[in-house]
Amino acid sequence: EVQLVETGGGLVQPGRSLKLSCVASGFTFNNYWMSWTRQAPGKGLEWVASITNSGGSTYYPDSVKGRFTISRDNAQNTLYLQMNSLRSEDTATYYCTRYPRRMAPYYFDYWGQGVMVTVSS
Amino acid sequence: EIVLTQSPTTMAASPGEKVTLTCRASSSVSYMHWYQQRSGTSPKLWIYETSKLASGVPNRFSGSGSGTSYSLTINSMETEDAATYYCQQGSSYPLTFGSGTKLEIK
Numbered sequence A: 001e002v003q004l005v006e007t008g009g010g011l012v013q014p015g016r017s018l019k020l021s022c023v024a025s026g027f028t029f030n031n032y033w034m035s036w037t038r039q040a041p042g043k044g045l046e047w048v049a050s051i052t053n054s055g056g057s058t059y060y061p062d063s064v065k066g067r068f069t070i071s072r073d074n075a076q077n078t079l080y081l082q083m084n085s086l087r088s089e090d091t092a093t094y095y096c097t098r099y100p101r102r103m104a105p106y107y108f109d110y111w112g113q114g115v116m117v118t119v120s121s
Numbered sequence B: 001e002i003v004l005t006q007s008p009t010t011m012a013a014s015p016g017e018k019v020t021l022t023c024r025a026s027s028s029v030s031y032m033h034w035y036q037q038r039s040g041t042s043p044k045l046w047i048y049e050t051s052k053l054a055s056g057v058p059n060r061f062s063g064s065g066s067g068t069s070y071s072l073t074i075n076s077m078e079t080e081d082a083a084t085y086y087c088q089q090g091s092s093y094p095l096t097f098g099s100g101t102k103l104e105i106k
Helices: none
Strands: A003-007 A010-012 A018-025 A034-039 A045-051 A068-073 A078-083 A092-098 A115-119 B004-007 B010-013 B019-025 B033-037 B044-048 B061-066 B069-074 B083-089 B101-105
Touching: A003 A092, A018 A034, A018 A092, A018 A115, A034 A068, A034 A078, A045 A068, A045 A078, B004 B083, B010 B019, B019 B083, B019 B101, B044 B061, B069 B083
Parallel strands: A010 A115, B010 B101
Antiparallel strands: A003 A018, A018 A078, A034 A045, A034 A092, A068 A078, A092 A115, B004 B019, B019 B069, B033 B044, B033 B083, B061 B069, B083 B101
8 A cells, every 4th residue: 555654844933944754655666756745724736846766856846946855765765855945835734745657747646644834933 | 837727616516416627728738637635635636647537536527628628527426526626737847736626515
């Protein structure tokens, strides 16, 4: 059974940093591209970052580019999201998601339970 | 960036009623994907590559469309189908989602 378990969320002040982790199990982690997607309270879904299976390439939307860094440790079956210079608009539930394919069309076949990040003073 | 517009924003349907949700893209995309999110839970892949049902999805659901216009149809609404449905395009980065359609049971 595929499982994605996120940790590391919490309350953080604006301008500070936070690092999320996602431990994967039930599949061969190093075969799959991975991603983070977020959902602000009461709002829709927003893609945040993606990484190839080797970690050699990463992708970000303009809203987080230069502030967030996605990485992975294939030996530990773990995905990370380093979030710097956090803003109030980054407040959201962050989901770890898996790509079933390495080429377009891109979509997400498994989602974690999510971890809440609150940016507030 | 490809903007996805879903309609309606909210709707209510009676058990047994046929339901159609739409998603329009600001530019042509090759496929559309749909997710179901029930209250308080994580989204689930529901329909992928426009018309393929994800594992475990009842066959009263179907997807169709091409270019800039896509739809998700429920042949006969059931109570368990009450949820928010999001469309998503994966043809180009940035990957984008629609704002969702909240489907309620009457």
